[in-house]
Amino acid sequence: MPTLPPARIGDAFSDVDTPALLVDLDAFERNLARMAETARRLGVRLRPHAKTHKSPLIAHRQMALGAVGACCQKVSEAEVLVRGGVDDVLVSNEVVGRRKIERLAALGRQAKIGICIDNPAVLDDLAAATQRFGVMLDALVEIDVGGRRCGVAPGGDAVALARRIAATPGLRFAGLQAYHGSAQHFRTPAERREAIGAARAATAATVDALRAVGLACETIGGAGTGTFEIEGASGLWNELQPGSYIFMDADYAKNTGDDGGPFRTYEHALFVKVTVMSRPTAERAVVDAGHKALSNDSGFPTVVGLAGAAYHRPSDEHGVLDLSKATRVPGIGEQLLLIPGHCDPTINLYDWYVGVRGFGTADAYVEALWPIEGRGAVT
Amino acid sequence: MPTLPPARIGDAFSDVDTPALLVDLDAFERNLARMAETARRLGVRLRPHAKTHKSPLIAHRQMALGAVGACCQKVSEAEVLVRGGVDDVLVSNEVVGRRKIERLAALGRQAKIGICIDNPAVLDDLAAATQRFGVMLDALVEIDVGGRRCGVAPGGDAVALARRIAATPGLRFAGLQAYHGSAQHFRTPAERREAIGAARAATAATVDALRAVGLACETIGGAGTGTFEIEGASGLWNELQPGSYIFMDADYAKNTGDDGGPFRTYEHALFVKVTVMSRPTAERAVVDAGHKALSNDSGFPTVVGLAGAAYHRPSDEHGVLDLSKATRVPGIGEQLLLIPGHCDPTINLYDWYVGVRGFGTADAYVEALWPIEGRGAVT
Numbered sequence: 001m002p003t004l005p006p007a008r009i010g011d012a013f014s015d016v017d018t019p020a021l022l023v024d025l026d027a028f029e030r031n032l033a034r035m036a037e038t039a040r041r042l043g044v045r046l047r048p049h050a051k052t053h054k055s056p057l058i059a060h061r062q063m064a065l066g067a068v069g070a071c072c073q074k075v076s077e078a079e080v081l082v083r084g085g086v087d088d089v090l091v092s093n094e095v096v097g098r099r100k101i102e103r104l105a106a107l108g109r110q111a112k113i114g115i116c117i118d119n120p121a122v123l124d125d126l127a128a129a130t131q132r133f134g135v136m137l138d139a140l141v142e143i144d145v146g147g148r149r150c151g152v153a154p155g156g157d158a159v160a161l162a163r164r165i166a167a168t169p170g171l172r173f174a175g176l177q178a179y180h181g182s183a184q185h186f187r188t189p190a191e192r193r194e195a196i197g198a199a200r201a202a203t204a205a206t207v208d209a210l211r212a213v214g215l216a217c218e219t220i221g222g223a224g225t226g227t228f229e230i231e232g233a234s235g236l237w238n239e240l241q242p243g244s245y246i247f248m249d250a251d252y253a254k255n256t257g258d259d260g261g262p263f264r265t266y267e268h269a270l271f272v273k274v275t276v277m278s279r280p281t282a283e284r285a286v287v288d289a290g291h292k293a294l295s296n297d298s299g300f301p302t303v304v305g306l307a308g309a310a311y312h313r314p315s316d317e318h319g320v321l322d323l324s325k326a327t328r329v330p331g332i333g334e335q336l337l338l339i340p341g342h343c344d345p346t347i348n349l350y351d352w353y354v355g356v357r358g359f360g361t362a363d364a365y366v367e368a369l370w371p372i373e374g375r376g377a378v379t
Numbered sequence: 380m381p382t383l384p385p386a387r388i389g390d391a392f393s394d395v396d397t398p399a400l401l402v403d404l405d406a407f408e409r410n411l412a413r414m415a416e417t418a419r420r421l422g423v424r425l426r427p428h429a430k431t432h433k434s435p436l437i438a439h440r441q442m443a444l445g446a447v448g449a450c451c452q453k454v455s456e457a458e459v460l461v462r463g464g465v466d467d468v469l470v471s472n473e474v475v476g477r478r479k480i481e482r483l484a485a486l487g488r489q490a491k492i493g494i495c496i497d498n499p500a501v502l503d504d505l506a507a508a509t510q511r512f513g514v515m516l517d518a519l520v521e522i523d524v525g526g527r528r529c530g531v532a533p534g535g536d537a538v539a540l541a542r543r544i545a546a547t548p549g550l551r552f553a554g555l556q557a558y559h560g561s562a563q564h565f566r567t568p569a570e571r572r573e574a575i576g577a578a579r580a581a582t583a584a585t586v587d588a589l590r591a592v593g594l595a596c597e598t599i600g601g602a603g604t605g606t607f608e609i610e611g612a613s614g615l616w617n618e619l620q621p622g623s624y625i626f627m628d629a630d631y632a633k634n635t636g637d638d639g640g641p642f643r644t645y646e647h648a649l650f651v652k653v654t655v656m657s658r659p660t661a662e663r664a665v666v667d668a669g670h671k672a673l674s675n676d677s678g679f680p681t682v683v684g685l686a687g688a689a690y691h692r693p694s695d696e697h698g699v700l701d702l703s704k705a706t707r708v709p710g711i712g713e714q715l716l717l718i719p720g721h722c723d724p725t726i727n728l729y730d731w732y733v734g735v736r737g738f739g740t741a742d743a744y745v746e747a748l749w750p751i752e753g754r755g756a757v758t
Binding site: 051094122316345349377 | 712
């Protein structure tokens with residue numbers, strides 16, 4: 001049973017219980033529109049990443065603005081999306097194991113389904129499952145373009161794998177997945193351009209080598225919120241997969257833009273509202289959100305509206321605010337807003353988005369309660 | 380809607396989908412029995428922490444072996460426990476805000492409910508809520524015994540707060556909460572003994588000062604899995620609140636015992652089963668569990684049964700295994716077991732415990748699927 005929502009529709013902002021995951025609906029909608037416009041301007045397809053939001057409803061909002069479909073990382077996420085009516089889903093990740101591959105093939109009866117492959121070891125299971133369920137799946141060869149995570153080496157190894165895929169019944173070779181994960185968080189534009197430049201060279205050489213053996217890349221996919229402008233303008237990638245742009249987070253706020261200032265084309269639209277539950281000294285307040293309410297894997301959250309206060313020393317259910325440099329001392333019961341350090345795994349801790357209209361104004365109210373239907377979908 | 384369980388009752392161990400949160404039922408049951416026996420031997424009450432397991436079923440198992448009740452950190456966790464039939468629950472934490480306090484008071488109609496207080500700012504809300512719901516709550520004064528998180532200062536400040544509690548309708552002053560959180564993870568027994576020795580002195584002085592004004596401490600509570608032997612043998616604490624002992628984790632495994640070896644009275648009984656989903660080089664495998672399947676806040680998980688392999692560089696849905704020192708190279712599709720870095724927040728990522736009987740044997744099978752009913756209970 002999921003937890004109960006921490007608010008009711010129509011509640012005043014102050015009446016939302018804490019900790020709660022809040023969406024500034026106005027900023028969120030501006031972010032959706034900005035990325036849709038960017039993809040149109042660059043002349044590339046947009047397939048936003050549902051690993052961030054885990055919500056069919058948000059995927060539909062993105063598709064209504066022009067996105068071609070959604071991508072996700074797990075078969076169970078694809079199941080949630082298809083169950084929610086999303087009809088074009090790419091699992092931008094390797095899928096291994098007979099049962100998982102059967103679940104993926106079964107989804108192919110209900111939607112257009114794509115998958116990434118970086119090793120021929122899975123081809124027998126894929127051939128059997130697609131035959132059993134009577135489906136054809138799109139298959140992208142994932143190449144390692146510098147992230148040193150998954151992916152076959154670009155060039156000859158990728159070509160050999162693509163040829164085997166093209167010869168596998170039930171699979172249609174659809175192109176390359178060329179995503180550089182770590183480059184998203186390189187702090188300066190120069191570092192990001194250098195990384196994506198190298199990725200471009202490796203990807204282009206692989207496309208050429210595939211063409212030489214008669215294999216065309218219908219899709220060259222990749223890019224995240226940190227680099228989509230670079231891939232989008234490259235003339236090579238034709239499908240962008242950013243996720244975090246809809247909400248942003250404190251980690252992305254550490255990237256800088258071309259002007260040296262913060263990387264802020266997209267607005268912070270996701271917040272965790274917390275309450276000061278203890279204030280043992282004038283220099284220390286304790287809020288009701290620790291590791292179970294914030295994923296601190298990529299740094300701590302930023303405190304909004306309390307200059308100089310720093311969140312640190314989280315434990316499971318507590319976060320300590322260092323007030324030694326704060327401009328004022330919050331009282332017991334005061335509510336504060338935090339910008340999560342890392343949006344995706346923080347969202348995965350909650351069952352509900354609390355959508356707020358008029359965020360930041362005295363009249364802010366709860367307009368929407370959206371279930372995070374893919375929360376916990378790890379298989 | 381919670382995720383579907385990753386197995387069915389009776390499934391062979393190998394057929395459990397991944398990532399999955401597994402309980403070695405034999406080790407778990409030995410851990411439960413050991414702690415119950417320890418509390419009997421020390422002559423203290425045991426109130427295990429449900430923040431770890433978030434399961435009324437496990438709380439009942441602990442109470443069947445002699446525990447007096449459960450404790451938890453959040454009102455929403457108390458709601459889950461009471462809904463599951465647990466009739467004695469202490470929220471070992473501050474509760475702030477009118478709505479939360481009303482929810483807590485409402486539970487007082489169905490179970491014996493206790494609360495911790497470290498500031499008189501909450502007393503008006505508590506008086507109003509207990510009157511409205513017609514209940515009496517037990518109140519412990521939380522004192523800061525060295526953890527520098529919540530808690531009023533020991534001594535005079537604690538006495539002043541206790542007197543105000545004793546004068547508040549609907550509250551019964553029941554004693555002190557004297558928990559030293561950070562000491563649980565001090566690595567050597569000497570460090571832990573020193574910290575709890577200091578906590579003992581501060582607590583004993585506060586007990587004496589309370590007695591001097593006619594306030595008796597029925598309960599002196601605290602202690603976790605790292606230090607319960609020290610508090611339990613102190614002659615002062617009379618209620619122990621350990622949580623992690625039922626499962627243990629890789630962080631507690633870094634504590635040493637009196638013999639200088641690992642701190643291992645309690646057995647690892649919690650594992651995350653993962654699958655190798657990519658193996659781009661002989662020195663790098665990628666498993667299907669990252670930040671959304673493992674809480675890496677207190678260090679990375681340990682890889683079981685693959686000597687020399689080290690989990691590192693997790694991203695949201697991936698973990699990289701460094702195989703440069705591994706004794707063998709696992710294949711695509713191979714399943715591995717990880718001991719989570721930190722049990723509590725890892726459990727909070729899952730909807731299901733998969734209980735395995737005969738864990739580690741060729742005949743291991745799924746005996747139980749237990750819902751983690753308090754998962755996500757953060758309010």
